[in-house]
Amino acid sequence: MTKIISYCKIKNLFLLYILMSAVVMAVIFYSVKISFAVKSPKTFSEAIKKGKAYFFKPYGVNGKSCATCHLLNKNTKKGKITIPAIKGIARFFPKWKNNKIYTLKDQLEHCIVYGENGFRPKKNSNIINYLYFYLYYLSNGYRIKIVPSIKMH
Numbered sequence: 001m002t003k004i005i006s007y008c009k010i011k012n013l014f015l016l017y018i019l020m021s022a023v024v025m026a027v028i029f030y031s032v033k034i035s036f037a038v039k040s041p042k043t044f045s046e047a048i049k050k051g052k053a054y055f056f057k058p059y060g061v062n063g064k065s066c067a068t069c070h071l072l073n074k075n076t077k078k079g080k081i082t083i084p085a086i087k088g089i090a091r092f093f094p095k096w097k098n099n100k101i102y103t104l105k106d107q108l109e110h111c112i113v114y115g116e117n118g119f120r121p122k123k124n125s126n127i128i129n130y131l132y133f134y135l136y137y138l139s140n141g142y143r144i145k146i147v148p149s150i151k152m153h
């Protein structure tokens with residue numbers, strides 16, 4: 001009889017132990033999840049700020065950000081290559097390039113991979129979406145200019 005009781009006690013203690021550790025694990029998991037969660041913007045201006053932050057933050061391995069190469073208002077030259085100013089740039093997109101529709105998102109991907117030596121981001125990733133939003137915002141009021149040639153500015 002006593003054997004059975006002590007067995008039950010041990011079993012209950014064991015179950016209690018499992019339960020407690022499950023609770024502890026859940027608390028740890030939840031707090032880690034909260035601390036890693038990216039705060040997503042709630043307002044228009046927060047979303048613009050986020051796009052701007054991506055513009056100034058290096059993403060790839062060469063330490064360059066968009067702002068390292070692109071000025072806001074002025075085209076710059078690096079050797080023979082012209083680096084276009086960013087303001088108003090979205091008006092040239094989509095382009096007709098290499099017999100395909102080439103969107104601003106394609107261009108962002110290109111500059112991230114070849115300008116910043118970064119991993120190719122997904123088209124609907126945060127970095128692409130917020131940069132896209134920010135660049136269109138900086139193109140407010142400019143007249144759209146979609147022409148057959150890719151050399152336009």
Ligand code: HEC
Nearest residue numbers: 064065066069081082083084089092107111112115116131
């Ligand atoms: C290493 C320098 C460099 C970096 C870094 C860079 N770019 Fe560029 N970008 C260029 C050059 C050069 C061109 C023009 C030639 C080309 O399309 O590759 C260009 C073209 C563009 C264009 C298209 C202009 C047009 O009308 O065709 C956009 C938009 C653009 N960059 C945005 C960005 C953004 C946003 C970032 C950051 C994610 C970025 N670039 C990072 C050098 C850079």
